[in-house]
Amino acid sequence: MLKLWRWYQRCLTVHPVKTQVISSGFLWGFGDVTAQYITHSTAKPRLLRLTETNKDADADAEFKVNWKRVAITSMFGFGFVGPVGHFWYEGLDKFIKLKLRYVPKSTRFVAAKVAMDGLIFGPIDLLVFFTYMGFATGKNTAEVKEGLKRDFLPALALEGGAWPLLQIANFRYVPVQYQLLYVNIFCLVDSAFLSWVEQQKDAAWKQWFTSSFQPLKERDGQGGV
Numbered sequence: 367m368l369k370l371w372r373w374y375q376r377c378l379t380v381h382p383v384k385t386q387v388i389s390s391g392f393l394w395g396f397g398d399v400t401a402q403y404i405t406h407s408t409a410k411p412r413l414l415r416l417t418e419t420n421k422d423a424d425a426d427a428e429f430k431v432n433w434k435r436v437a438i439t440s441m442f443g444f445g446f447v448g449p450v451g452h453f454w455y456e457g458l459d460k461f462i463k464l465k466l467r468y469v470p471k472s473t474r475f476v477a478a479k480v481a482m483d484g485l486i487f488g489p490i491d492l493l494v495f496f497t498y499m500g501f502a503t504g505k506n507t508a509e510v511k512e513g514l515k516r517d518f519l520p521a522l523a524l525e526g527g528a529w530p531l532l533q534i535a536n537f538r539y540v541p542v543q544y545q546l547l548y549v550n551i552f553c554l555v556d557s558a559f560l561s562w563v564e565q566q567k568d569a570a571w572k573q574w575f576t577s578s579f580q581p582l583k584e585r586d587g588q589g590g591v
Contacts, residue, residue: 378547387448389550394443395436397557402432404558438502439557446494447553454487455546471538479537480530488529492521495560521563525556 377385406429458479462468468475496517500510532552540548 374547378543382546383449383452386452386546386550387444389547390448390451390553391440391444393550393554394447394557395440397554397559398436398439399431400554400558401560402435403429435503438499441502442495442498443553443557446498447491451549451553452546455549458482459542459545476534476537480533483533484526484530488525489522492518492525492560496521517563521560524563525559529556 374385462475462478462482463470466478468478493514496514497510500513505513536545536548
C-alpha cells in the first residue's frame with residue numbers, strides 16, 4: 367500500500383489532471399456497481415416472493431452488473447468530475463487566497479470555501495450528472511426534464527447535509543495538494559449515492575421531497591382537479 371501511495375503521489379505531481387481524470391473515472395464506475403448492488407439488495411425480498419410463483423423470475427433474483435450503465439457513469443467521472451473538479455478546487459483555493467485575501471486554514475477561509483463549493487459547484491455537479499445520465503441512457507428532452515424535477519431536489523437536500531461537514535475537514539486539515547484526492551475518495555460514496563438516487567425512479571421518499579418544495583399555488587391547483 368505504501369508503494370501504491372508513493373506511486374500515486376508521483377503521478378499526481380507529474381500529471382495532476384490526467385491522474386484526477388483516470389482516478390475519478392474508476393471511482394465513479396465502482397460507485398455505480400455499488401449502487402446497483404444496493405438497489406438490487408433492497409428489491410431482493412420482492413423478487414424472492416415472485417420466484418415462489420414464477421420459476422422464470424428466479425434469474426431476476428440474481429445480481430448482475432449492468433456494465434453499460436457502469437461505462438456511462440465512468441465517463442461522467444472521466445469527462446466531468448476529474449477535469450472540472452481539478453480546476454475548480456485549484457481555482458477556488460487561489461481565488462480565496464489572492465482575491466479575498468483570507469488567511470489559509472482560518473475560520474473565514476474555510477467557511478468561504480465550504481460556502482462557495484456548496485452553493486456553486488454542488489448544484490452544478492448534480493445538474494450535469496442527472497442531465498448527462500438521462501441523455502446517455504436514451505431519454506428524450508422531456509424525460510430528462512421530468513427526471514431532473516424528480517431527482518434534483520432530493521439529492522441536493524441529502525447531499526447538502528453531508529458534504530459541508532466533509533469539506534470543513536478537507537479545507538481545514540488536508541494539505542492543498544491532497545484535497546483533490548480527499549474529494550475523489552468521498553466521490554466513491556457520492557457516485558454510489560447519486561447512482562442509487564437515479565435508479566430509485568419514482569420512490570415514495572422522492573415524491574415527498576418534490577411535493578414539499580412544490581409551489582403552494584401548484585399544489586392547490588392539483589388538489590382541485
